[in-house]
Amino acid sequence: MKQAKRLQNLPEQFFSKLVQDVNQKIREGVDVINLGQGNPDQPTPDHIVKALARAAEDPQNHKYSLFRGKPEFKRAAANFYQREYGVRLDPEMEIAILFGSKAGLVELPLCFLDEGDLMLLPDPGYPDYLSGISLADARFETMPLREANQFLPDYHEITAETREQAKLMFLNYPNNPTGSTATKEFFAETIQFARENEIGIVHDFAYGAIGFEEEKPISFLANEGAKDVGIELYTLSKTYNMAGWRVGFAAGNREMIEAINLLQDRLYVSLFPAIQEAACAALLDSQEAVQDQNERYRKRRDAFLSAAAKIGWQGSAPAGSFFAWMKVPAGYTSSSFAQYLLDAAGVAVADGSGFGTFGEGYVRIGLLVSEARLEEAVDRIGQLAVFQKAEENFIKSY
Template identity: 50%
Template sequence: MRTDIARRLLGLPRSSFATTAGRIAELVEAGEDVVNLCQGNPDLPTPPHIVEALRQEVLDPATHRYPAFSGMLELKVAIAEWYAAEHQVDLDPETEVAILFGAKAGLVEISQCFLNPGDVCLMPDPAFPDYWAGVLLAGARMHPLPLLRENGFLPDYDALDPTVSDSAKLMFLNYPNNPTSVTAPLEFYERTVRFAEAHDVIVASDFAYGALPLGGETPVSFLRAPGAKDVGVEFISLSKIFNMAGWRIGAVVGHREVIGAINLIQEHYYVSLPPFIQRAAVAALTGPQDCVRELSDVYRRRRDGFVAGLWDAGWHVDVPRSIFAWLPIPGGGSSVDFAGELLQRANVAVAPGRWFGEHGEGYVRVSLLAPEDRLREAVGRLVDFSAGRVWPSASAARTAPPSGPGARTPVHSTST
């Protein structure tokens, strides 16, 4: 029997996160106390009213049958109404909304829908590594959009070679950003629309963290920019909004032809998400939103305490605007080496910036998805581990620290 793997799979990288997860499991099994701040896996339960909605829907025999191939209209209506209420964006539920088996699936599918071998995709660097998978499966090429501190971790379209801009077919964006944790202003999205129109580029905006306003104001949706629906789409994830990570449900909204293509590919991959999960998602989107505000408050308290502890130790870091902290490595050096040594010597797991691209080097990403006491423990271990290293100067940080150790008051970043 021939079991040669198809060439399209040979180009896919192995997940560094999975490898590290295995190493963490080994340490825990050996009795080590590991503070795992490596992955973005929500640690709190789904709100009870959503769980109860699922229980009730599972008891309904109507949800035991196959649903409509492209998803249930009532869920699409709920998504459109939620977008209108939360982000002042009008959507046609029937033509401008697609249901996803988690936002991650759609972020891979869009490349397969629109990229042919040799096509160019503009890719933020650093970026969420799963964006790369769809591009590689399509046999397309990635051209980096460097996200640099001096540009507020926003891409500089003017720095692109015009021939690259003209040849690009698809572009990924992600704000609030993973891993740098900055937000983007409306003016940037307006520039993005002009760039996409001028060069005929499809914009894929990943808005997975857009419903959690840790900075005091709700992050701006790409679709708020005039003309945005004419050039692209936006992805949302109920995993982050409602702690529904294990439910694997998200959506993509915007440009009708893009939505149609994603619906087409999903007919062949999945058919549709289970009806009881779709109906429970309706309950999440249309029910009380207090749980979202409470979750944002939890993350804000965690963030403020974590950042205050680092500032008290002299480690001047930017104040995160999402559930990740992007930390410059004291003394510089390899982010992979720093993270590996930190796990080996201090039992703290973080993600090396190099995992997110060449321009992620010099940083590590820390997930704030852990209880406050564990984050305090991590700060102590980070500081002890980094003793003797050269701390980043205060002038390198763009934001003021929280006031006092363990501060609980909201922190407002001055960065974008």
């Protein structure tokens, strides 16, 4: 059977090649330290697992769920946002349950873009943002994220023609892959930009719980007028180490929430009810595990950056997320450097160019192994002397 064009035209899965390359090295007997992944390495907190076990034993949860999910889960999500961000949400009208936030990111272009319509994406950005655009047969333009601007888009760079045509915009802070965070001033500017140009905002808040500064990362919805122009997507994958559970929700603008629900009514009969009950436990019960996890990532970040500094490896200290965005030494592209590290040091990193044109010159490091393994990875890379050679070549050329 010949596949439909919508499948043939899907973008290549960026991470699939990385997984294949890593697995091949492992089969060859290499002790690979995998810093290219974005999969949390810790187990789901025990009280959430036990909540699932109890709920799974209830025969009522073996039936079809309500199409738009359990009211208890929506109320739990609303209570979570009120507690954590001071944001009031109507559980029925302003929250839609998702099969993980990735599903919502793919669904949204289908909800709001017709063939040929335009949306705006961050560059660098999460590669799967492209999937929904492709399925919707829509177009996109990118907004460069530069270190000089704290990896925030500069709306003044967007042309009048693009402003007029664009219907939807994706943002993501804390940012994957750069680890940067947004400011209140930036979100205020975003809301004004959206109002003036009638653009719907989708804020991917996947790493919302992971921040290293005095204040936690800012919710887009906590800014005045945000619900008038957009929504925020929240996943339990990173906050509670529930990546394999595939559970999240969208919150905010009522018209956008209704569109998600309308599409999902045709695709699903909502999530397994027992997972929804476990999600309630995650959102409402003790958050001690979340605090412990943040401290774990902070220690890993500091250990990695300290080790990297000793070998002359420069990068941006992440303010949020569990990624470090590190510069590639002179003489390499992002792709060639990532391949060299895997072949010569047994260290896997994510090629920055896979996240967009403005990802060239960087690699993404996942802080998802122990401090000792992070330090070992840097030690292996240091033995290659690539940063010392780059500095020596610079001095000679100067």
